[in-house]
Amino acid sequence: MVLALRKEWRGSMQHYVVLSRKYRPKDLSDLIGQDVLAKSLKSCLDNKKVPHAFLFHGIRGVGKTTTARILARCLCCIGLDGTTDITSTPCGVCRSCVAMDKEQHLDIMEFDAASRTGVDDIREVIEATQYAPVLGRYKIFIIDEVHMLSKSAFNALLKTLEEPPAHVKFIFATTEVQKVPETVMSRCMTFRLHPVSPDALAKHLIGIAQKEGYALEKDASALISEESEGSVRDALSVLEQALMFSAETKVITLDNVLNMLGGATSNDVNELLILILDAKTQEALKKSEELFAKGTDPYVLFKNMQNVLYRIIVNKVNGKVAEYSLSNLLYIWQIFLKQTENIKNASFPEYVLSATVIILSKTASFPDIERLMITERTPETPTNLSKVEQILGEKITPKPDTSKELVNNILNKFPGSTAREAG
Numbered sequence: 001m002v003l004a005l006r007k008e009w010r011g012s013m014q015h016y017v018v019l020s021r022k023y024r025p026k027d028l029s030d031l032i033g034q035d036v037l038a039k040s041l042k043s044c045l046d047n048k049k050v051p052h053a054f055l056f057h058g059i060r061g062v063g064k065t066t067t068a069r070i071l072a073r074c075l076c077c078i079g080l081d082g083t084t085d086i087t088s089t090p091c092g093v094c095r096s097c098v099a100m101d102k103e104q105h106l107d108i109m110e111f112d113a114a115s116r117t118g119v120d121d122i123r124e125v126i127e128a129t130q131y132a133p134v135l136g137r138y139k140i141f142i143i144d145e146v147h148m149l150s151k152s153a154f155n156a157l158l159k160t161l162e163e164p165p166a167h168v169k170f171i172f173a174t175t176e177v178q179k180v181p182e183t184v185m186s187r188c189m190t191f192r193l194h195p196v197s198p199d200a201l202a203k204h205l206i207g208i209a210q211k212e213g214y215a216l217e218k219d220a221s222a223l224i225s226e227e228s229e230g231s232v233r234d235a236l237s238v239l240e241q242a243l244m245f246s247a248e249t250k251v252i253t254l255d256n257v258l259n260m261l262g263g264a265t266s267n268d269v270n271e272l273l274i275l276i277l278d279a280k281t282q283e284a285l286k287k288s289e290e291l292f293a294k295g296t297d298p299y300v301l302f303k304n305m306q307n308v309l310y311r312i313i314v315n316k317v318n319g320k321v322a323e324y325s326l327s328n329l330l331y332i333w334q335i336f337l338k339q340t341e342n343i344k345n346a347s348f349p350e351y352v353l354s355a356t357v358i359i360l361s362k363t364a365s366f367p368d369i370e371r372l373m374i375t376e377r378t379p380e381t382p383t384n385l386s387k388v389e390q391i392l393g394e395k396i397t398p399k400p401d402t403s404k405e406l407v408n409n410i411l412n413k414f415p416g417s418t419a420r421e422a423g
């Protein structure tokens with residue numbers, strides 16, 4: 001039975017195309033959250049002022065390779081009659097565009113510098129630049145993760161980059177621009193691709209879910225965007241999992257996504273945080289153990305609790321929260337920041353989770369430092385002194401400075417006093 005199911009699943013997966021590929025933008029106007037870049041490239045293309053080398057840099061999954069391919073498509077489109085000049089809006093139907101869509105374009109070469117770093121690999125590229133284009137007007141070399149090239153490979157490339165044949169364009173992409181030599185950078189038109197804003201990403205995800213026949217709830221989409229930290233590709237792979245997870249209902253809720261990402265539901269997060277802030281150590285510990293046993297990822301749990309705590313702190317500062325002491329909340333926040341980092345790399349995260357819950361809830365039970373300080377400053381209420389005395393079990397009388405120098409200094413001001421005799 002299991003085997004049969006697996007076979008069926010494999011069969012249905014055979015023609016499956018991942019979302020990031022299925023919905024890969026084909027035009028500059030389709031790029032998500034890269035308006036400045038799209039505008040600049042459009043202007044380059046429309047004014048027919050195209051440099052011979054481009055460099056796109058930015059974090060993973062923001063669309064560097066996608067932009068490189070769109071640019072290549074714009075540069076190679078020849079139009080149905082084969083005479084169209086370079087364009088910012090490729091036709092999509094000419095021989096060049098069709099070949100590009102089928103990933104069979106003979107003039108557009110993609111080279112992964114991460115797996116081919118050596119000088120011999122780059123020599124192949126340099127050699128290929130000598131041949132005239134077959135379909136389009138340009139031969140385009142897209143070199144991904146260009147920072148991975150060895151020093152000698154960069155040196156070999158530099159010569160061609162200085163004086164490339166007129167029909168050659170280079171498009172480099174990298175996640176680590178600081179590793180690209182200055183000599184290469186200075187020969188490229190450089191663009192930074194920004195992490196996509198959570199709002200733009202969330203909107204994009206809802207649109208794609210809709211096209212796939214699913215309803216992606218707003219807060220679920222917001223969570224996926226937040227977790228993806230501006231990377232469209234990461235967001236789409238999470239959405240992909242969410243689609244499979246919710247295949248029966250066709251509705252993706254926040255709790256679906258939380259469960260999938262190893263997080264707890266928002267109710268769980270709120271409950272545990274309040275138990276901590278109310279200094280209910282034992283109950284908080286029990287709740288955290290339950291969540292861990294349920295498969296909750298402590299790192300994700302901490303990040304979500306931090307989120308809620310942050311909102312409580314802001315409301316406290318604005319006078320909207322009466323409960324809890326601000327100094328304690330801020331102290332708890334500091335511990336949270338540190339422990340979230342610690343739990344990320346912990347060998348036994350469950351121990352860090354339990355220990356942190358204990359530390360935090362004990363911290364929450366601390367007296368309000370601000371209130372204590374105010375009381376100490378007010379002379380009318382000497383209750384603190386007596387409390388200290390109670391704790392120490394003895395009467396405390398302030399003592400004057402009786403050091404010999406001080407006494408001598410004072411007495412020396414009065415000629416004929418006993419100090420001189422003493423000195």
Ligand SMILES: [Zn+2]
Nearest residue numbers: 077091094097
């Ligand atoms: Zn075309």
